[in-house]
Amino acid sequence: MGSISRSTAENDRPSSNGNLQPNHEATDDADPPAPNGHSAGIPSENDGPRxxxxxxxxxxxxxxxxxxxxxxxxxxxxxxxxxxxxxxxxxxxxxxxxxxxxxxxxxxxxxxxxxxxxxxxxxxxxxxxxxxxxxxxxxxxxxxxxxxxxxGHEELDAASLREHEEFTKVKNIATIELGRYEIETWYFSPFPPEYSDTLKLFFCEFCLNFMKRKEQLQRHMRKCDLKHPPGDEIYRSGTLSMFEVDGKKNKVYGQNLCYLAKLFLDHKTLYYDVDLFLFYILCECDDRGCHMVGYFSKEKHSEESYNLACILTLPPYQRKGYGKFLIAFSYELSKKEGKVGTPERPLSDLGLLSYRGYWTRVLLDILKKHKSNISIKELSDMTAIKADDILSTLQSLDLIQYRKGQHVICADPKVLDRHLKAAGRGGLEVDVSKLIWTPYKEQG
Incomplete structure (x- = not known):
């Protein structure tokens, strides 16, 4: 049981049950891919010889x-x-x-x-x-x-994809109860065999232990003394809080989080060694405690400069800007580390859409305010965004040209305004003054 990786955008889609609610896999504003208005026609006899x-x-x-x-x-x-x-x-x-x-x-x-x-x-x-x-x-x-x-699994060939779909073809858990929400699940998750005949699981929303029966959860809640994730609170702004959980120090919590997240993430790999990961749990806080909204994970040490491995907003909290907040938060951590960062590859199409939106808003805001010429390297230093991601984003917006052996940014104010409008709202802001955090390499 371990960190779910190989995904990089979030499932910010409303639940199909309509009263609740990730690649890593969708944007804050993505509509649910539900049947909607297709005609009920009978398939044609001419559909093919098969x-x-x-x-x-x-x-x-x-x-x-x-x-x-x-x-x-x-x-x-x-x-x-x-x-x-x-x-x-x-x-x-x-x-x-x-x-x-x-x-x-x-x-x-x-x-x-x-x-x-x-x-x-x-x-x-x-x-x-x-x-x-x-x-x-x-x-x-x-x-x-x-x-x-x-x-989001470009790394799978056709045979591996068929094997994956065969193994995960039937959802094993239909619904979960988490805090005050009952949530319909989306995908298969490899819970231990003793849970294979359980259609509904009951999660403690603070320690993420899961049980088969409501009575078990009620007994557990009388004994569980946690009111927030078992880690260090590194951010508090208003009712929003972020906790850093070390997978090595809190192995069971990390494993349970991965089981839970896999119910809402499709083609993701479940790694059984959470020791190598840090989990950043975003919570909404009230007088009952800190309630998990979503999370992202990152490797403690990444040679590829990955600053995010997996990201998910839980269904009840989707379409509220939390996905964009999590992406922005991962870059604020990179700035604190003095490093550039990039999400773990491969990115799904929706994952790329989420990140491209973030990169676009951040870069265009700087270009609008910056009166003189600015280089890709300077933009990278200011934002902690990897130079390759900056280059691909500006190229996709037709804001860059290659002249005399170097890339030149073309920042016409009217063009920038048009692209900013198309990029949409930026979501919740990260108040950097409220972030109290020591990078992992400097801890203990």
């Missing part, structure tokens, strides 16, 4: 494609990922389905009555395709590989 109509075939086989009624009352195409018997007859199954138009986090168990059996299709050649993968990349495989760039 599909064969098989109406009335019960129980449905894994791999079957069919239209399913979602919670919006509309029908959407799904693929049956798994099935399980709930009674004794052929109709007495429920099916775990993937909505093929949308992110895997919406996968769920559905009853037979939610499926339109007149639209049943099966992929008759799917096994043949799997056998041919080493010889030819099919259009289906290319699409799956393209999707990995959206989901």
């Amino acid at each position: 599909k064969r109509r098989t109406p009335g075939l019960l129980p449905l086989e894994v791999g079957t494609r069919v239209m399913c009624r979602w919670r919006d009352g509309k029908y959407h195409p799904v693929k049956v990922i798994e099935r399980r018997r709930i009674l004794s007859g052929p109709n007495d199954y429920e099916y775990y389905v993937h909505y093929t138009e949308f992110n895997r986090r919406l996968d769920e168990w559905v009853k037979l009555e939610q499926l339109d059996l007149d639209t049943v299709e099966t992929d008759v050649d799917e096994k043949v395709e799997d056998k041919a993968t080493s010889l030819k990349m099919t259009r289906h495989q290319k699409r799956k590989i393209d999707e990995t760039h959206v989901e």
Whole structure:
């Protein structure tokens, strides 16, 4: 159990349950990838030679494609990922389905009555395709590989991606209770085997121990003396607080945090050695204690200048600017260290979007205020942003030219204003005067 890494933007999307709520994977303003208004048309017979109509075939086989009624009352195409018997007859199954138009986090168990059996299709050649993968990349495989760039695991080849999806295809925990929130989970998380038959877990919001039953949590809360994460408070501004937790000193907490975070992060690696990581836990504080909003982790020592390994805003707190705050906070720590920083690669598309937004706002603010010429190196020294990230950001904005062997920044005020407006709001500000922190290399 350890630090989740290999992701770098946050899941700032509202929960699909509507009353609550990360790559590391989405921006503060990203809309949820939920079904929304697609027509409930029946798939065409001309969709391709791979599909064969098989109406009335019960129980449905894994791999079957069919239209399913979602919670919006509309029908959407799904693929049956798994099935399980709930009674004794052929109709007495429920099916775990993937909505093929949308992110895997919406996968769920559905009853037979939610499926339109007149639209049943099966992929008759799917096994043949799997056998041919080493010889030819099919259009289906290319699409799956393209999707990995959206989901943030460019490091996985097609075979590894299929293995990952097979192992994690069914969510093992449906909901969790954390403090005053009940939260629908998004993805599989590798909890110990004794929790494999548990649909709901109850977390202590302060020490992050998890239990199977509400009664266990209530007994635990009478004994747990923590009212905040078990680390040093390094930032307090108003009701916001940040705690630094050393994975070596607080191993169980670090492991539990990673189990929890994996429920909202898809293609991420769960490392079982948390000793190498520091966890920065952002909290909202009231008279009951400090309640976790989100976190980011970073390696204690990174040869690649990574200043952030994994980032997540918990679902109840998304779309409030906390993701941008966490990114900004990671750079303030880099400034204190006297180093430049960059998020751990690979970045998902949404991760890049989050960081590109931050880099854009910071750099354009400086360029607007700076009257004379300024170099990439000077910008890097001022912001702690890696020179490569500055260069790629300015190039994406067409604000840089290559003249006489060097890069020249073109900072027309009207162009800067236009880009700043497009970049959107900057989120919550980090009050650096409230940050009291000693870099790890100088500690103890």
